[in-house]
Amino acid sequence: MIKKTLKLSLVGKTNAGKSTFINNIVGETVSIQNKKINTTQELIIGVKNLHDSQFIFYDTPGLSHLKSLDKNKKKLKTNLWEGINQSDIILFIIDSKNFKITYIHEQLIKLLVLDKKIIIIFNKVDLISKSILLPIIKELNNTYNLEAFFVISAKLKYGIENLMKFLKKFAKESKWIFHKNVISNKDDIFISNECTRNSILTFLHKEIPYNIKIKNIIFKYLKNGDLKIKQKIIIDQDRYKKIILGKRGEKIKSIREYSQKEIEKIFKVNTHLYLEIIKVNAKKN
Numbered sequence: 001m002i003k004k005t006l007k008l009s010l011v012g013k014t015n016a017g018k019s020t021f022i023n024n025i026v027g028e029t030v031s032i033q034n035k036k037i038n039t040t041q042e043l044i045i046g047v048k049n050l051h052d053s054q055f056i057f058y059d060t061p062g063l064s065h066l067k068s069l070d071k072n073k074k075k076l077k078t079n080l081w082e083g084i085n086q087s088d089i090i091l092f093i094i095d096s097k098n099f100k101i102t103y104i105h106e107q108l109i110k111l112l113v114l115d116k117k118i119i120i121i122f123n124k125v126d127l128i129s130k131s132i133l134l135p136i137i138k139e140l141n142n143t144y145n146l147e148a149f150f151v152i153s154a155k156l157k158y159g160i161e162n163l164m165k166f167l168k169k170f171a172k173e174s175k176w177i178f179h180k181n182v183i184s185n186k187d188d189i190f191i192s193n194e195c196t197r198n199s200i201l202t203f204l205h206k207e208i209p210y211n212i213k214i215k216n217i218i219f220k221y222l223k224n225g226d227l228k229i230k231q232k233i234i235i236d237q238d239r240y241k242k243i244i245l246g247k248r249g250e251k252i253k254s255i256r257e258y259s260q261k262e263i264e265k266i267f268k269v270n271t272h273l274y275l276e277i278i279k280v281n282a283k284k285n
Contacts, residue, residue, distance in 0.1 A: 058083030
């Protein structure tokens with residue numbers, strides 16, 4: 001069998017549905033979803049093998065707030081462009097229910113200079129009438145030289161099969177980059193850490209910076225089959241400890257329980273999660 005590969009970068013605004021898209025295509029959770037801006041900080045790779053073709057999806061940080069000179073946001077910008085540069089095709093994912101046409105034009109102007117094939121994907125079409133999108137697609141098609149347009153619902157997996165069939169024709173003859181059993185460049189520890197970070201962002205929203213760090217201390221399967229995890233929540237300011245703990249420790253209890261349930265859902269095993277808050281001094285430039 002002659003093997004083929006195709007590398008695709010997922011770009012779009014935060015909450016456009018990039019993580020849901022990649023998780024449903026791969027079939028497992030490899031990228032954590034949250035409504036907080038820039039939930040995806042790392043360059044996460046999802047791998048899907050279909051017959052002779054290996055599809056490699058780069059889930060990049062959202063396009064929001066990447067003009068900032070903030071040190072952490074520079075890292076996000078680096079990961080975003082790294083994913084785009086490595087890809088053969090750019091999948092520009094748009095939230096069908098929440099977008100501005102001016103935003104689409106602005107991003108397309110930036111992306112088109114990269115001289116890569118661009119496919120626009122209007123996601124979340126289950127939430128609107130598709131007829132609303134037709135004049136917008138027509139306008140974009142008349143203005144830019146784009147490869148194709150698709151309307152999908154990543155959550156409901158609507159339109160995904162047709163999209164994958166279309167993408168398959170772009171796969172090039174090449175050795176597979178990942179082993180046939182690999183679905184991501186991230187391991188189980190990374191995913192469990194992300195579950196806790198996601199839980200913190202869910203409960204604390206604007207009180208805690210999006211770049212908060214989680215460090216794994218223990219990730220161990222017990223003799224009875226249960227999973228034991230111990231993690232450290234790394235903070236650089238004392239005030240964050242009080243916020244995370246909450247009144248009488250109620251907030252961290254909710255964070256732990258929510259993260260534990262998400263981990264159990266992903267790994268399908270009874271989990272015992274222990275959290276500790278550790279302050280480290282911020283590094284000076």
